[in-house]
Amino acid sequence: MKRLRSIVEIVSITVLILFWQFVPVPTYLLPKPSQILFELLRNRDILLKHTIVTLYESLAGYSLAIVLGIVVASLMFLIRSVAKALLPIIVFTQTIPITVVAPIIVIWFGFGITTKIGIVAFLCFFPIVISTYEGFRTVDKEKLEFLKAHGAKWFQKLRYLYLPHTIPYTIAGMKIAVTYSLTAAVIAEWMGAQAGLGIYIIRALNSFRVDRVFTAVFIIIVFTLILFYTLHTLQRKLFPWAMRIEGGV
Template identity: 40%
Template sequence: MNIWHKGWRPVLVLILLFVVWEVSCRLFEIPRWLLPSPSQIVLEGAEGWSNYYHHLTATIGLTILGFLIGASVGIAVAVGLHLLPRLREAVYPIIILSQNVPIIVLAPLLVIWFGFGILPKIIVITLVCFFPITVATLDGFKQTSSELSHYMKMAGASKGQIFWKLEWPYALPSIFSGLKISATYSVMGAVISEWLGAKEGIGVYMTLASSSFRTDRVFVAIFLIMILSLVFFTLIVSLERMIVKWKPKGDGKGRD
């Protein structure tokens, strides 16, 4: 009900967009290999299921594995840098720089170094994933209320207690913001890593489709990637709802 209430506007825009697309394709008789119409894409999506579903499962598996490793690395790096401020000063700028290395260029290099196995693929996804998580987590730690940390210190809490009882839970909402961004990136990362040379995966399906001018399949792949990203995002959001229970629901306001 609520989703329908808020969601009908973007849905309407989307439908309008598809209608314009469909009508233009038919009106100007655009050839299928140049730009397929939405109905052709949907048809291919439905009929070609047996063609691509093993690609889909491969990508889902790779994305989950890569995301889990990337997220763990991201959180671990953030915790490490938070607990060792000197290290943080030294490493933080380099972490930001690492994000300026274009993944597309780096990917073939990784293949040269690590071969065609799963390792270079995981490295690509990790590189894409860890940054938003590390930055968001560090921010969360930094924002810990000084009043609460004064209280904890005066009560005699040790460094470990302050971390586990105060800083970690305080940062959880920020960590989830990072996870949400990374979850959508990880699908992109998986597809890019599959371009490097994989046996199956949406990335492979996409490359095959575009080299054989099956533009409709390229679009099927695009929509699959979008849907996958959305599903992962939703999963993280529901996980957040389950874990971060102390936030007021609804209008976002407490009682006073």
């Protein structure tokens, strides 16, 4: 069944690419896959330089969001007053579009790479902190009472109940956040940068080179998928029981 599904996916993607290649649409509106591939190969050195910058910003910001998200979620669970104070603020920050937040952060902290990392962390933080907090909150009360009745210490509750239950929630939030990381880095670069895929896209748009825009978008999609499935593979290797709880992908 799994093999059949893979075959169907490959055939569907192949048919879509062939349709895209031969559909009679002007290339200045929708570049063909062969044209995108040609631009990718011809400008590979320049694209590699920009891609490395964007990847660094996105991975650094994503890592920061993981650390902050888990720490804040833990504090919210342990201290009820912290949750009451922070939760509305965290939710409120997500109602502001990133295209509004990014310029403000740039004005406050300048155009350096640290600002780009901060913007990525800002966008990736929400799904991680909320998912982790929800994991802590939904621990089975009967199991907790069972451990208490048997005199379990705090670290035993953490090891045998809280962590096994919460890790799938945290990873689910991390999977959502990782799909935001590259996009956030690109938006941050639009606000001002020397290098990065965001700058490459702006220059391509100013030159009316739609094919180059699509090339950069293709790179963003590919690396987003790589990051997502790398996280998925690590989850399967390190936390196989979490995969069973989630139901797998």
